[in-house]
Amino acid sequence: MTEILQSDIPHDVTAPKPLPGIAPLEMAEWLQVDEAFAAQMAERERLLAERRGDVLAVTEAGQGAAAELLEVVLDWLAGNAPAYDVSATQVLRPDGVTVTVDRDDPMGTLGQLVQEDLCILEKQGEEHVLTAAVLCFPASWRLADKIGRPLTTIHVPVPSYDEGIARRVQRLFDGVREGRPLWRFNVLSYAAADLYQPVPRQHQSALGGGPELPFLRSERQSILRLPKTQACVFSIHTYVVRKPAQTA
Template sequence: MSGIFQRSIPHDITPRALPGIGPLDEADWLQADEAFAGQMAERERLLSVRRDEVLAMTPQGLAAADELLNYVLDWLGKNAKDYQVSTDQVRRPDGVSVTLDRGEPMATLGHLVQEDFCLLEKHGDEHVMTAAVLCFPASWRLADKIGRPLGAIHDPVEEYDETLARRVQRLFDGVQVGRPMWRFNLLHYADPALFQPKTRTERGGPEYGTEFPYLRSERQSVLRLPKSLACVFSIHTYVVPRAAV
């Protein structure tokens, strides 16, 4: 089966105790790897033909989405030498020029970088997902999560008990501006497709063994925006054949 693959997973995939979080140098926040051109072409296709499934925003999320777009543009200008950033356009490492649509900040972000982005803002005692561009879901649907708090977002996850839920909420409360955090997961798939909205239950349960020949790892980062104080949950997706690891 054809797929869009990286040559390897660039981080140590040895399992860690959940939530498995560690500090991240902000200069290493976003990445452009050898699958850049293929993943960006797939993002453009999904944003065109499955737009309602990969984009979502609540009215409360617009200000943070605007701030995130400006933050990413500033980060690219400072840290990504393969990007050319101007006032109204960005030239990507694959040579594609993206016109900046300030009226569609999350969609614009979806055309700029490999990462997916979810914005979470504190409402009451929990962080709520207020906006997202999610082209490469790993067994979940954006429509099921938008506008919901962290506890409800993770409700189907077997390991996500009350103790872990409190730890994750403390993590989001404690992330400081300029001091992002990161973690990874490791998933087994029969299909290398990047767009995987079906839950594990819908796909037939846990996926291990030779009938699931693809490894998928998400490099997940949490960063706090300085003005809105929204948390940015960014996801860089790696897919490799198990035989390559």
């Protein structure tokens, strides 16, 4: 497929923090539009049209939060993203594409509005459970394997995600406040630039990897609490860049 690349990653990938590596995020900076917007959105639309069952899932428990998230995103775009033209029934995106707001399909609409993948997690018992998601750009995991499952299961088999980290992450989801999102990032070396990579491929969780791993992929991840349902939204903005050529 055609490579969809950014020219750079706007955070310092040379200094990734240990898990969970969380920092405060201004609400006005929650979602982003970057140079790859048009190409990434076209790829999202293709995936939603051709592989909807692989990239979108909503459980019965997640329907209320999915509907709320659509309204929250529309309000956020209207107030924080002047490149969008937002009304109650349609949205003109920065790339000139008009999206009809379908409130009967909130996650499908969201998948056509913003570059971020959006996952909804709701507290059930002692843990947050993935109840809905539009995940067009997975990095070596399948939505079908994770939907309806709690945080601890979602992160299996991440080697560094032990019981101690699991408890800290759960406390973060319990403690995130309305209007005060948190963010972190990861970075991986990949052999291919594909945005849709649902199955594990050759990658390395470090900046090295040699010439056979020529791409860096970094996810800007944030956690936001919805005011009505109190669900947590985990957003993922994906950057892929080609590594600079190494000189002898």
